[in-house]
Amino acid sequence: VDYAINLENEMEEKQIAPDGITYHTLFHGLMKSNGIEAVRGLYEKMVLLNFVPETRTVVMLMKFFCGNHHLDLGLNLWNYLMEKGSCPHDHALALLVTSLCSHGRVQEAFECAKQMLNRGRHMGKPVFHMLERFLRESGELDKLQNLDEMIKKLGSVYPPSRGHALGLLKGKVAIITGGAKGIGATTAKFFALNGAYVVVADVLDELGIALANSIGGSYIHCDVSKEADIESAVKLALTWKGRLDIIFNNAGTSGADGSITNVNMDEVKNIVAVNLYGVVHGIKHAARAMIEGKIGGSIICTSSSAAIMGGLASHAYTMSKGAIQSLIKSAACELGGHGIRVNCISPHGVPTDMLISGYRRFLGDIDAEEVSKISAKSCSLLTGRGGKTQDIAAAAVFLASDESEFITGHNLVIDGGYTEASTTMVHMYQDPKSV
Numbered sequence: 210v211d212y213a214i215n216l217e218n219e220m221e222e223k224q225i226a227p228d229g230i231t232y233h234t235l236f237h238g239l240m241k242s243n244g245i246e247a248v249r250g251l252y253e254k255m256v257l258l259n260f261v262p263e264t265r266t267v268v269m270l271m272k273f274f275c276g277n278h279h280l281d282l283g284l285n286l287w288n289y290l291m292e293k294g295s296c297p298h299d300h301a302l303a304l305l306v307t308s309l310c311s312h313g314r315v316q317e318a319f320e321c322a323k324q325m326l327n328r329g330r331h332m333g334k335p336v337f338h339m340l341e342r343f344l345r346e347s348g349e350l351d352k353l354q355n356l357d358e359m360i361k362k363l364g365s366v367y368p369p370s371r372g373h374a375l376g377l378l379k380g381k382v383a384i385i386t387g388g389a390k391g392i393g394a395t396t397a398k399f400f401a402l403n404g405a406y407v408v409v410a411d412v413l414d415e416l417g418i419a420l421a422n423s424i425g426g427s428y429i430h431c432d433v434s435k436e437a438d439i440e441s442a443v444k445l446a447l448t449w450k451g452r453l454d455i456i457f458n459n460a461g462t463s464g465a466d467g468s469i470t471n472v473n474m475d476e477v478k479n480i481v482a483v484n485l486y487g488v489v490h491g492i493k494h495a496a497r498a499m500i501e502g503k504i505g506g507s508i509i510c511t512s513s514s515a516a517i518m519g520g521l522a523s524h525a526y527t528m529s530k531g532a533i534q535s536l537i538k539s540a541a542c543e544l545g546g547h548g549i550r551v552n553c554i555s556p557h558g559v560p561t562d563m564l565i566s567g568y569r570r571f572l573g574d575i576d577a578e579e580v581s582k583i584s585a586k587s588c589s590l591l592t593g594r595g596g597k598t599q600d601i602a603a604a605a606v607f608l609a610s611d612e613s614e615f616i617t618g619h620n621l622v623i624d625g626g627y628t629e630a631s632t633t634m635v636h637m638y639q640d641p642k643s644v
């Protein structure tokens with residue numbers, strides 16, 4: 210490599226520009242033996258000479274820059290190629306977008322993708338889905354819509370990835386209680402992405418207002434334990450859009466930990482007031498509006514894995530979530546005659562503030578990442594895969610949409626199989642040892 214570099218210096222002195230294959234070989238050698246500074250040096254010289262590298266060199270450089278966390282160099286290469294009117298290969302875009310997104314630089318990733326599409330070039334489906342996921346998670350719905358339209362203009366339609374089946378809830382009006390953060394907030398974003406008008410109802414006004422503004426929704430301060438508050442949320446939906454199609458009774462609280470022999474009855478009452486009466490209030494007032502509207506509807510309530518097996522939460526929480534599973538059946542029975550479906554979702558091990566604070570009460574100062582790790586390790590049969598808010602939101606989109614029009618009175622358990630099987634005897638599924 211040193212010998213090659215000397216030759217390259219000599220060529221530079223004699224003002225002989227290397228050709229594409231020479232650059233490729235030099236970069237390749239420098240990457241293997243000399244590291245980033247040497248590669249950067251040669252790259253800068255190449256740029257000064259206004260040389261446009263071969264496609265395979267671009268991909269190799271991008272891989273090297275991104276793989277070594279030199280994203281600014283990756284971006285520099287991208288912009289240089291754009292300036293030169295050269296359209297890099299899909300693979301280079303994939304590398305850059307993936308790295309930028311995973312470093313939280315979603316805006317820049319979006320701009321690169323846009324430049325590519327503006328030049329009439331498609332980007333690969335996996336890149337689109339990655340970008341789509343990050344834009345969705347950071348609430349950049351306008352950009353996502355924009356990307357989608359550009360792709361359609363180029364005559365392509367990418368099959369939607371999970372939660373992004375744009376249009377599943379088109380024109381529907383939904384209320385999400387506890388929608389300011391956690392599972393409720395992700396669901397609000399998924400609903401809006403699918404074309405729903407969302408009323409975010411919560412007691413966390415600042416968070417709720419910011420979220421509602423970002424998704425073109427509406428916010429209302431609503432303590433679900435107070436019947437009048439839920440009634441106002443339903444009224445808001447009706448005055449805003451003239452109808453109510455969906456309510457996601459998701460607000461919940463935890464606590465009242467400890468032995469049943471010492472349980473604090475005020476805490477129990479509070480949990481029942483929010484988790485159970487909150488759901489009753491939601492079903493009651495949403496159903497009234499839906500019956501009046503004569504267009505059916507979907508009522509979704511949040512239960513929990515804790516209602517399926519003991520030992521996962523406090524007595525009061527378990528009891529409140531268990532009652533929801535019975536209630537949705539009787540409500541489905543009555544409301545089915547009006548075309549209204551009533552279902553519930555039972556999440557498990559989703560590292561939201563509720564789960565994290567639960568862990569903290571017993572394990573001391575533990576952060577979100579550690580809780581996610583515990584959840585991925587021991588809260589599902591799918592080794593290494595823990596629950597995410599997106600899993601629940603995607604299920605809520607399904608139950609809210611007409612895709613599930615023949616499903617009612619159902620408890621959709623989203624727990625990676627955790628409550629379905631015990632792994633204590635899993636050795637049985639290995640071939641027996643011969644004795």
Ligand SMILES: NC(=O)c1ccc[n+]([C@@H]2O[C@H](COP(=O)([O-])OP(=O)(O)OC[C@H]3O[C@@H](n4cnc5c(N)ncnc54)[C@H](O)[C@@H]3O)[C@@H](O)[C@H]2O)c1
Nearest residue numbers: 387390391392432433459460461513556558559561562563
């Ligand atoms: N995270 C999990 O692993 C898990 C598992 C099973 C069930 N759940 C259930 O999922 C639902 C969402 O919880 P999360 O995990 O997103 O927790 P979270 O703490 O992140 O969110 C709960 C939301 O409910 C709101 N809320 C609480 N009390 C309220 C009230 N009285 N009125 C209106 N809003 C209120 C909070 O302000 C918050 O926005 C809850 O019903 C919870 O019991 C969660």
